[in-house]
Structure formats: C-alpha cells, structure tokens
Amino acid sequence: MVSSRTQDDAPASDRPELLRALAHDLAAARYTVDEVAELLGAEARAALSRDQIVPALAATRAAGEDPARNPLGAVVRFFLLARPLPEAALGTVFPALGPQGLRALGLAEPADDGGWLAAVDLRPYGWDAGDGAKEIWVASDLAAHQRPGVLRSDHVLGIGHASATLVQTTARRQVGCALDLGTGCGIQAFHLLGHARHVVATDISERALAFARFNLLLNAGALGLDPDRLEDRIELRRGSLLDPVAGELFDLVVSNPPFVITPRAADERAEDQFTYRDGGLPGDELVARLVAGLPAVLAEGGTAQLLGNWEIPAGAPWHERVRSWVSADVDAWVVQREEVGPGQYAETWLADASQQRDPGAYEDAYAAYLADFAARGTAAIGFGAVWLRRPAPGQARLDRFEELTHPLEQPIGPYWAAAVERADWLAAHPDLGAERLVVAGDVTEERHQRPGAEHPGVILLRQGAGFRRTILLSTELAGFVSACDGGLTAGQIASALAALLGRDDEGFRPGLLAEAANLVAEGFLVPAETAAGPADDMTPGNREETA
Structure with missing residues (x-):
C-alpha cells in the first residue's frame, strides 16, 4: 500500500478534515458535470475537449467574473482553465477550505502577482452505474493546454481519450476480485468499485498512486468507501506490469498501459521517459509482454481487457504479430480501431507532450521515430482493444481478430459482453x-x-x-x-x-x-x-x- 503521506508535487491525502472541506466547497459551488455543461454551452465544451480554452474563457466572462455572484465560473476558470484568482476571490469560492487549505492539499500555489494558481486539474466526472448515477471529482496534472512548457516526465494523466475508451469498452459484470493495471489517477478503479468486491490498482509511478489515493479519499462517500478502511475495498500497489500481483488470480483485469512506441537510446534515463505513456521497452514489447503474461493472473472464466499499439511489418496482415502473443490456453478477441503510418504516429505523440515547442528537439525526435520504425521494418502502427479469457468448461473457444474503423455504439462494453454470451450459447x-x-x-x-x-x-x-x-x-x-x-x-x-x-x-x-x-x-x-x-x-x- 502506498503511503498516505504523498511525495512532493502530488495532492496530499493525509488531511481528512481538509478533504471534507474541499468536498463541501465544491458541492456548494455546484461544480458538477451538468452545471459546468450549462455554464459553458455546447460550443465551448466541444472546444475544451479539443484542448482549446478560449471559448470557455469567453463563456465564463459572459456569465460574470464576480466570484461572489458566480462561484461556479470562478472554480471553472481556476481548475479547468488554469487561470489565476486573487486571494480574496479564492477565499470567497472556497470559504471552508481557503487558499491555505488548498495549498496544504497541494492543489494551489502562490502566483508571482500575489494571486493563486491551480497546481492540478480538478474536474467533475460522472457516469451511470447499475445502482444509479455516480458523480465524483478527479484530480490529475495540468495538461499542455493549461500550462507552458513540455510536460514533466512523471506527468499524471487525467481523463483522456484512451482512458474513456477503455471505460466504454470494458464488459461490466459482478466479480469478486478485479485488477486495474496502470491505474494512473484511478479512473478504471473508480468504475471497477461499482461491480467488484475487491480491487487492486497498480502503477509504476508513486506519484500516480498518490493522485489515485487522493481521488479515492476525496470521493469516498460517492464510491462507497470507508476512508478509515480503504484497504477493505481497494489496494494501491507500486510496481511494473504484473510484478505487484505475481501469484494472485483475478476475475477481471483492465489496463490502459503505457503502450506508446517510443525510440530507445543507449544513454536514456528513466527521467527522460513519460511514465504515463512510455513503458521503457523497445517497439511494442510492453504490450506483447502484457498480452502473453495476463493469462497467469486470470482465474477460470476470468477476463482481461486492455488497449494497445502494435507494429505491423511491411507486407504482413495487421493481426499476425498480435496473434503470436496470445497463449493457446486462452480465448482472444482483438479489435483494431485505427492504423497509421510512422510519420503520423510520431507527430501525434510528439504533440501529445508539447515537444513541438522546442523546434530543435522536435526535429531530432521526429527523425528518431522514423529511424526506429525503419530499423524493424514497421510499415504501420495499429491501435485497438484486446479481450482475453481463461475459459471455463462449457464456454466457447474464441480466436477472433477483426478491424472495425467505423463508429460503434458507445459504450460498446455491454454489446461485447452480449456477443461473448451468444458465443457461449452457441457452444x-x-x-x-x-x-x-x-x-x-x-x-x-x-x-x-x-x-x-x-x-x-x-x-x-x-x-x-x-x-x-x-x-x-x-x-x-x-x-x-x-x-x-x-x-x-x-x-x-x-x-x-x-x-x-x-x-x-x-x-x-x-x-x-x-x-x-x-x-x-x-x-x-x-x-x-x-x-x-x-x-x-x-x-x-x-x-x-x-x-
């Protein structure tokens, strides 16, 4: 279990009275998904999903910038748009916690002009669960559109496209024990708590586990957790891939691993890697190891669902390499959703970390991507979802690899589960x-x-x-x-x-x-x-x- 006293530059989770005050102030400001959506309007929300904040700034200005009259607008500007607030305004918006309380939790820091700046992104997040709607607040690091410069190497990602895709893809069923491998700020674990009796969440980053713990304790009530007995429902463990759970079995495993294919260098240091996306292995080796290793932690009838990238050699079918990773004693169903060339892949991930802000380094990094792919004869890179199962007696044997690039009904998870049930029925x-x-x-x-x-x-x-x-x-x-x-x-x-x-x-x-x-x-x-x-x-x- 990661310590409740978090490391520097991560939110603190050892001050329960301050967490309660924060939750009180956020609720009083009506900082919810629906209220924020109404404040911003459809156009500004759509722009914000593309990391464009100007329409949202205009919307909050139009709603009024007086924190006393519009506390929600002030919270949105502070935590979502990362705009500074004067100390008096921050005190008005957070009367129970106050600026110093925000600082003690690691959520705010003094600005040069005497005001305050958000130190993290903190936003509302909601979903429909089987027992009703859930709404929580999720803290993560500020993204590239919220702060200047290249992202820090131990950046803790928030609710991104990949994490939302995995949430929508996961087939929900009641299980005894579930594993969230590479939890980050905890998104998958929050969902697993709704249908798993016990959850283990792992990450190689101590800082990511600190964010996850903060989010769990801030939202303990909504997630059905006893903040004094967190370990009764969820454990946070530090370690790489399957190391923290060696010898254990799970009914369900989900993972949004650091699957990005990144050129390796002989003099590379750990601090040169972005831990949220780069597993430190050459090519698609991390995903290959995970797919090959997951059967060892699956109970009979247990399933695993993960996202991944894979390299497609020139002249080969896209699924050939992926199929070679799957052991013969498990079922596999892999859906490729996208395929891009080496150049487009390099551009995507260099922009993701704002590396284009340093033109010289950008040129060198782009060339390194192209040389790395060329060295392995990689013609394209695929992205998709992998489903694995250790079949129980009477269940179907599945060996399915398909490319579906058209829009699917979301969330696709319930439909995927129904498809597996039909396969079992046919068997x-x-x-x-x-x-x-x-x-x-x-x-x-x-x-x-x-x-x-x-x-x-x-x-x-x-x-x-x-x-x-x-x-x-x-x-x-x-x-x-x-x-x-x-x-x-x-x-x-x-x-x-x-x-x-x-x-x-x-x-x-x-x-x-x-x-x-x-x-x-x-x-x-x-x-x-x-x-x-x-x-x-x-x-x-x-x-x-x-x-």
Whole structure:
C-alpha cells in the first residue's frame, strides 16, 4: 500500500478534515458535470475537449467574473482553465477550505502577482452505474493546454481519450476480485468499485498512486468507501506490469498501459521517459509482454481487457504479430480501431507532450521515430482493444481478430459482453436446428435493385446498435431471417425453405443453419429464450461524462 503521506508535487491525502472541506466547497459551488455543461454551452465544451480554452474563457466572462455572484465560473476558470484568482476571490469560492487549505492539499500555489494558481486539474466526472448515477471529482496534472512548457516526465494523466475508451469498452459484470493495471489517477478503479468486491490498482509511478489515493479519499462517500478502511475495498500497489500481483488470480483485469512506441537510446534515463505513456521497452514489447503474461493472473472464466499499439511489418496482415502473443490456453478477441503510418504516429505523440515547442528537439525526435520504425521494418502502427479469457468448461473457444474503423455504439462494453454470451450459447447448443430464433430489435433490412428488375440484386442486414455491422445476404438466407419470429425452430424454417425452393441437395440445410449460426454470433439473430435480455434489447448502461 502506498503511503498516505504523498511525495512532493502530488495532492496530499493525509488531511481528512481538509478533504471534507474541499468536498463541501465544491458541492456548494455546484461544480458538477451538468452545471459546468450549462455554464459553458455546447460550443465551448466541444472546444475544451479539443484542448482549446478560449471559448470557455469567453463563456465564463459572459456569465460574470464576480466570484461572489458566480462561484461556479470562478472554480471553472481556476481548475479547468488554469487561470489565476486573487486571494480574496479564492477565499470567497472556497470559504471552508481557503487558499491555505488548498495549498496544504497541494492543489494551489502562490502566483508571482500575489494571486493563486491551480497546481492540478480538478474536474467533475460522472457516469451511470447499475445502482444509479455516480458523480465524483478527479484530480490529475495540468495538461499542455493549461500550462507552458513540455510536460514533466512523471506527468499524471487525467481523463483522456484512451482512458474513456477503455471505460466504454470494458464488459461490466459482478466479480469478486478485479485488477486495474496502470491505474494512473484511478479512473478504471473508480468504475471497477461499482461491480467488484475487491480491487487492486497498480502503477509504476508513486506519484500516480498518490493522485489515485487522493481521488479515492476525496470521493469516498460517492464510491462507497470507508476512508478509515480503504484497504477493505481497494489496494494501491507500486510496481511494473504484473510484478505487484505475481501469484494472485483475478476475475477481471483492465489496463490502459503505457503502450506508446517510443525510440530507445543507449544513454536514456528513466527521467527522460513519460511514465504515463512510455513503458521503457523497445517497439511494442510492453504490450506483447502484457498480452502473453495476463493469462497467469486470470482465474477460470476470468477476463482481461486492455488497449494497445502494435507494429505491423511491411507486407504482413495487421493481426499476425498480435496473434503470436496470445497463449493457446486462452480465448482472444482483438479489435483494431485505427492504423497509421510512422510519420503520423510520431507527430501525434510528439504533440501529445508539447515537444513541438522546442523546434530543435522536435526535429531530432521526429527523425528518431522514423529511424526506429525503419530499423524493424514497421510499415504501420495499429491501435485497438484486446479481450482475453481463461475459459471455463462449457464456454466457447474464441480466436477472433477483426478491424472495425467505423463508429460503434458507445459504450460498446455491454454489446461485447452480449456477443461473448451468444458465443457461449452457441457452444452449448450445437444443434441449432432445434432452437427458435428471432431478429434482434436493432436490425433492419435493405434491398437494392435496378429499376424495373423483378428481384433485388443486393440484400443487406444492418445493425443499428452495438458493433453496427452490415452483412450481405443471399436470397435463401434473407428468407430464413424473415421467418425468424420464434414460432418455428431453425430446422423447421430451413426444411421449409428447401421444399419451397426445390433444394434437395444434401448440403443446403446444414449450410443454411451454419450461416444462421454466424448471424447469431454477430447479433443479427438471437435465441427466442433471451430475446428480452441484453442480447436483443441492449441499451447503454454507462454514461461517461466529464467537464
């Protein structure tokens, strides 16, 4: 367990009376997701998500800059927009805590002109959980758009695109013990507490664990934690990758690891690495080690979900390397969401840490990226999500690698879970002919034909939710789908179609049922017995929002 007395430049979590005062003042200022959204308006919120603060500054000015009349605007300017406040104004906005209390917690520091500056980003964050809406405040380091200069090497990332993606991708289910590997400021752990009896959160950065502990204690009530017995529900451990949990088993593992591929140098020091994104290993070795090592900590039936980058060698399929990392005794389902070239990849991550602010260093770093990829014959870099499972008896064996670059229904996690459940159902029902099927509620059919043509030339089945797949149907399969209303078994429908079409060839019926099984696996058809459940009437169960 990381010490409650945090290191320099990280929020302090050993002053419970100050944490209570902070929570009181933030609540009194109505510092919530919805209130901030209303104050800023849609355009300023959208700009802020792109790290552009000018519209938000204009919105807070338009709402009035007097802290006594508009305390919410002052809090937004201070913590979200990192603008200084005079001491009197800060005292007005935080009457219970005061400027010195903010300083004691490591949240504010004196400015040169006698005012005060935020030392961290502190923002509201909310989501819909199974037992109702949750709303908390999350502290992290100030980002590049909030402070000058290159980010510090031990920068603690806030609620970024990757962390939100993992939250939306994770299939939520009630579990005994869960692991958040590479917790950062704690986002994944906050969500795990809603459906795991016990959580272990690890990070290689002591400073990141200090932020996570601060956030847990600040929001103990909302997260259902006893601040005096934090370890009863969650443990914070320091260490690299799986080292802190060696020999333990988990029902669920989630990880947003430092997967960024970064050129290595012979004289490289730890302080030269950005710990939130750079694992210190060459190429995609960190993700490779994690994918290969995770099965050792999965209990029977346990699952792991993580994000990652992987290198794609020239002339090779994108999934070839990723598949080689997966051990034969676990299931794998990997979805590649994006693929970029070496140059675009370099530009993305150099800009991420504001390294373009030093032109000379930027040029050298860009060239190093290109040389590093070229040395390994890397033609492209993929980004996506990895799902692993140590299968229990009776569960399906999954070996699925697919590229989906179109927009998916978010959160995708519930749909992913439903897809795995359908695969398990198919494994338990090998004779599909005896089963009754219905068309999923989000499925529509499209028919295209030439003007004047008697029959359609193209028949498409589309999903309106979830993975939003589109599949091309044969006339026979379209007829099968149209008859799936739960009244007849799949075998009865296949036999009726064979008679109607005069198909007496031996392979027609089993071939049609095999195609129908694929439609079940993809979620176009669902078992009639589960049609009212999550496999058919799936509605998003998580609403991730942040100011």
